[in-house]
Amino acid sequence: MSANPRIRVEVGGDATELAALFAPEGGRGRAGEIVQRVSEAIHLGLLGDGEKLPNEVELAGQFGVAPMTVRDALATLREDGLVETRRGRSGGSFVKRPRAIPVGPLRQKLAAMTISDLRDLIDEHQAIAGHTARLAAERASGVNVRRLFVLTEQLGAAQGVSEQVRADCRFHIELAIASQSERLTRREVSLQAEVSGMLWLPPLSDADVETAVDQHDAISRAVAAEDGAEASRLAQEHLAANLRRLTALHLQLSEDGVPL
Amino acid sequence: MNSPPKYRDAAGLAQAVSAILEPAFERIERLAAAIAASRPNAGAGWSERDLAGVRKLILDQIGTDDLYLGMGFVAAPGIIDGHERYMLWWQQEHGQVSRLRPNFDRSSIDVYDYVEMDWFRLAEAGHPRVTFGPYVDYSGADRYIVTATVPVIVDGADAGVAGADLLFGALERRLVRVLREASSEALIVNADRRIVAANTPRWVHGSRLHSLPEPGARLREFTVVDVAEPPVGVGWVLALTDADRR
Numbered sequence: 046m047s048a049n050p051r052i053r054v055e056v057g058g059d060a061t062e063l064a065a066l067f068a069p070e071g072g073r074g075r076a077g078e079i080v081q082r083v084s085e086a087i088h089l090g091l092l093g094d095g096e097k098l099p100n101e102v103e104l105a106g107q108f109g110v111a112p113m114t115v116r117d118a119l120a121t122l123r124e125d126g127l128v129e130t131r132r133g134r135s136g137g138s139f140v141k142r143p144r145a146i147p148v149g150p151l152r153q154k155l156a157a158m159t160i161s162d163l164r165d166l167i168d169e170h171q172a173i174a175g176h177t178a179r180l181a182a183e184r185a186s187g188v189n190v191r192r193l194f195v196l197t198e199q200l201g202a203a204q205g206v207s208e209q210v211r212a213d214c215r216f217h218i219e220l221a222i223a224s225q226s227e228r229l230t231r232r233e234v235s236l237q238a239e240v241s242g243m244l245w246l247p248p249l250s251d252a253d254v255e256t257a258v259d260q261h262d263a264i265s266r267a268v269a270a271e272d273g274a275e276a277s278r279l280a281q282e283h284l285a286a287n288l289r290r291l292t293a294l295h296l297q298l299s300e301d302g303v304p305l
Numbered sequence: 306m307n308s309p310p311k312y313r314d315a316a317g318l319a320q321a322v323s324a325i326l327e328p329a330f331e332r333i334e335r336l337a338a339a340i341a342a343s344r345p346n347a348g349a350g351w352s353e354r355d356l357a358g359v360r361k362l363i364l365d366q367i368g369t370d371d372l373y374l375g376m377g378f379v380a381a382p383g384i385i386d387g388h389e390r391y392m393l394w395w396q397q398e399h400g401q402v403s404r405l406r407p408n409f410d411r412s413s414i415d416v417y418d419y420v421e422m423d424w425f426r427l428a429e430a431g432h433p434r435v436t437f438g439p440y441v442d443y444s445g446a447d448r449y450i451v452t453a454t455v456p457v458i459v460d461g462a463d464a465g466v467a468g469a470d471l472l473f474g475a476l477e478r479r480l481v482r483v484l485r486e487a488s489s490e491a492l493i494v495n496a497d498r499r500i501v502a503a504n505t506p507r508w509v510h511g512s513r514l515h516s517l518p519e520p521g522a523r524l525r526e527f528t529v530v531d532v533a534e535p536p537v538g539v540g541w542v543l544a545l546t547d548a549d550r551r
Contacts, residue, residue, distance in 0.1 A: 096408075184513055188423055225449070
């Protein structure tokens with residue numbers, strides 16, 4: 046039943062014993078971390094509007110936290126208007142996606158990261174996406190290739206940050222799907238959730254959008270041509286450009302102070 | 306390990322590969338028949354309520370075998386009253402069965418429009434049995450799967466497709482078990498030229514060949530000696546090469 050990506054939100058790895066290795070962000074604790082990841086997944090369209098979330102016990106299992114922590118996180122998500130809880134036999138927690146991605150928290154997040162954090166994030170993303178693109182070129186089906194070109198066009202036509210972010214994410218996830226690897230797809234989705242919102246923060250010039258569309262188009266062509274080495278090189282170059290953009294934005298935010 | 310090989314030609318092996326998929330298609334075809342039979346007589350509408358028996362049939366089948374990750378009915382556009390798009394599809398994970406409810410809002414960038422998907426299009430176009438994949442499914446099942454479908458036909462007209470998501474890991478075990486009884490290297494390739502399964506480590510599952518294997522063609526340093534299509538009729542090709550199985 047292909048094509049509409051969902052996410053497995055990973056918070057600090059999924060093994061409970063690893064939890065101690067992850068310092069809670071900004072003192073909000075692990076519930077705060079869950080809130081952040083789930084919010085990102087909702088804004089990016091990785092969790093669909095109206096989609097039912099797993100119940101508290103299942104979520105606790107997936108995140109490797111206590112059910113109480115999940116309950117706190119869900120309460121915050123309800124307050125933020127991102128989740129709706131209905132009672133009764135067909136009840137549960139459902140995703141309620143707002144029209145637009147709120148850029149304030151994304152700006153804060155980017156400003157709070159260091160340049161070496163950003164570099165490290167893109168190091169990992171290059172490792173995953175470079176190999177993913179290579180495998181996609183070697184393994185993609187005709188359906189995958191068609192969809193890559195459609196998603197590239199959608200990025201060009203997208204209006205506003207929310208649509209751009211979603212079209213961008215979808216492209217990279219489709220590339221991962223084309224690689225035939227379940228694991229790489231999960232990693233790519235998780236990285237998209239982390240990176241993509243920040244990447245499309247304004248100010249964004251038409252030339253920035255055009256460059257991204259051209260790069261997606263070039264990657265799609267390399268995949269269509271079954272040229273793994275070229276697809277991999279282009280994907281890594283694309284991410285190097287992303288790092289330059291994120292670093293530039295970060296520097297600008299620290300200079301201007303963070304507008305909310 | 307040292308027992309004599311059971312299959313020395315591609316036709317015999319293709320028959321055995323068919324026997325693995327046949328029961329799945331028989332189940333899906335029974336489901337398709339039940340769906341078609343649920344439609345009230347001409348003149349009356351066809352509503353979700355008419356599908357209560359179908360729902361029970363799906364829920365009874367799913368969970369009886371680890372091969373079936375999901376199963377259901379995907380309706381031709383507008384054929385179920387009040388639904389431009391309609392799916393009656395359940396999936397199981399960790400023993401939990403849940404109904405799949407995709408986003409059919411076509412104004413949304415996240416739209417799940419099944420009419421464009423090959424497993425739907427090909428069955429609707431009259432292919433009696435379709436397999437799509439293996440592929441990473443990131444919408445419903447979140448797994449590496451093969452989707453198998455058959456057309457649902459009511460009064461000679463297309464009413465949609467009945468299908469099942471087959472967990473590839475479970476399918477692969479069954480396929481490789483058969484391939485291991487071949488006299489030499491054997492591989493199954495789908496219509497996308499993708500390696501579905503092989504009995505030697507020379508082939509990476511999921512990777513693509515440059516062309517579909519034909520008798521006499523070179524496959525790396527070996528030669529294809531025999532080719533057959535499994536009679537189950539899903540466009541797969543079974544090839545034997547002159548490479549040793551070990």
